[in-house]
């Protein structure tokens with residue numbers, strides 16, 4: 001029987017991961033074989049949805065608080081998916097909060113794992129924000145990590161700690177460098193990439209969306225379905241498959257803002273859709289121009305991680321998984 005903790009469990013990916021783990025029902029345990037999941041604890045500053053499933057426990061707390069994280073992980077946690085974070089522009093706007101949540105929070109998780117009697121598998125959500133400066137046309141496994149934001153620095157330090165705690169035998173860690181995951185349901189968040197979801201989500205719900213970047217601006221995208229599969233696949237891999245560098249670049253598909261908007265229109269069916277209004281914001285445009293235009297990590301491909309077929313598939317997944325709820329929440333508010 002296996003106990004799982006998801007930090008940031010009320011968030012976009014945390015909720016999708018919890019739902020998928022409930023359906024799957026098992027993960028590789030200490031025996032190296034699949035074991036049934038008995039408990040999934042969703043830890044977040046806001047209450048998480050428990051999907052009406054008795055295997056879910058929800059805890060409201062702060063990852064930056066060492067004592068709370070010690071209580072959370074306790075002595076019987078087999079697997080931790082560490083997703084709690086202040087996202088990019090949030091960490092840029094509040095320097096202290098970014099370091100408290102994204103750096104000290106990650107250290108708290110690793111320390112709480114370290115004092116356990118069992119060796120837990122820890123999967124850490126990192127980001128392609130670890131890359132910055134003058135980038136090649138496609139980022140590869142060999143591209144140096146030179147982050148240009150506090151968020152990117154904090155994620156890179158998190159990856160290095162995962163490597164070090166693993167090397168010392170305190171955890172069996174892994175980190176995944178994620179591209180932009182879309183389409184995020186709900187409302188826009190503080191990420192500089194939030195428009196990529198908005199220009200699909202809002203028009204499909206019948207609402208206009210402002211796009212703050214030019215139609216030729218590039219974004220590397222991945223659907224939540226592929227992302228959740230990647231978290232689980234990374235958890236299931238034997239540590240030796242990764243070697244000493246436990247941080248893996250996960251590929252996505254490159255799409256321009258114009259292509260994303262066109263895919264939204266192509267897949268709208270006979271829905272009455274809102275407009276995409278192109279209204280450039282120089283600050284956001286500058287940030288987006290500094291991001292990788294393509295990702296070509298060979299390691300993840302060799303390990304069997306897959307990307308979406310095209311941007312249309314990402315739009316269709318949103319329509320199948322989230323659009324009805326999205327429209328319902330708009331009508332309710």
Ligand SMILES: NC(=O)c1ccc[n+]([C@@H]2O[C@H](COP(=O)([O-])OP(=O)(O)OC[C@H]3O[C@@H](n4cnc5c(N)ncnc54)[C@H](O)[C@@H]3O)[C@@H](O)[C@H]2O)c1
Pocket residue numbers: 007008009010011012013014043044045046061062063064082083084085086087101125126127128178179180181182189
């Ligand atoms: N979504 C993306 O495009 C993307 C891309 C790269 C990396 N990531 C990383 O993946 C992870 C999950 O991303 P997401 O899109 O689900 O983000 P999200 O913002 O939806 O979820 C993060 C969750 O962390 C929680 N949180 C924030 N501060 C906390 C604290 N002090 N204590 C406990 N919980 C706290 C938030 O309440 C939120 O529910 C994050 O670590 C993020 O940095 C996401």
